[in-house]
Amino acid sequence: MNSNFPTVTIDVTLDRHNAKEVLNAILHSILFHRLFGTVKPQTFEVLDVTMPGVADPEMEQLVTEKVDIFWKGIESGANKRGQMIVTFSEKKAKKSWFQVYAGxxxxxxxxWIVNAEMRQPKSDRDRQEFNANLASTLVKALNVMLTHTSSERGRTAVPLITNAAGISPFPIKITVKVGGVELG
Structure with a gap:
């Protein structure tokens, strides 16, 4: 497979208390910055950080479903590390030998790769430090999103939009991996 496309990585350390909320906000923020249809915005307040999101039932269901799969994978196993990978694609004519159209x-x-690791703070003081670090990580993640999507490389990665129907003219796939194994 051709891997000449940009890959953006976001590393985040979570705890049981806020894992779903944080992952939900990160995925929504990525979608907010990469959907090209008419997007109805919404916001997520996570640890005093305001993150943009998409108020679309289909996208909300997709994000919730993938976050739940991630959570169940983390909870059911000994592995406390996982990934959520958001891939944006374009549909191209597939040609076989002799340039014959094959679908x-x-x-x-x-x-976009969100590397997530679960940890538990031991005390109230640890919790405060953990939450402050997580809030800082969320601000950095938003900065990475804004910087990439407004950069020359981020703008030129987007193919020509030939279909303006719907919220996204491009197929979106969210893959969940826990311990290197794809779930869902």
Whole structure:
């Protein structure tokens, strides 16, 4: 597979108390910055950090479903590390030998990798420090999103939009991995 497309990585350390909320906000923020249809915005307040999101039932269901799969994977195993990978693709004509049209294939043009690790603070003081670090990580993640999507490389990665129907003219796939194993 061709991997000449941009890959953006966000590393985050979570605890049981706020894992779902944080992952939900991060995924929504990525989608907010990469959906090209008419987006109805919403915001998520996580540890006093305001993160943008998409108020679309289909996207909300997709994000909630993937966060739940991630959570169940983390809870059911000994492995406390996982990934949520958001891949944006475009549909291209697939050609076989002799340039014969053989249907369509999805060709990725950008990928976002959210590396998540679960930890538990031991005391109230640890909790305060943990939450402050997590809030700082969320601000950095938003900065990475804004910087990438407004950069030359981020803008040129987006293929021509030939279909303006719907909230996204491109196929979106969210993959969940825990301990290197794909779930869901």
């Amino acid at each position: 369509e294939e999805e060709v990725p043009w950008e990928q």
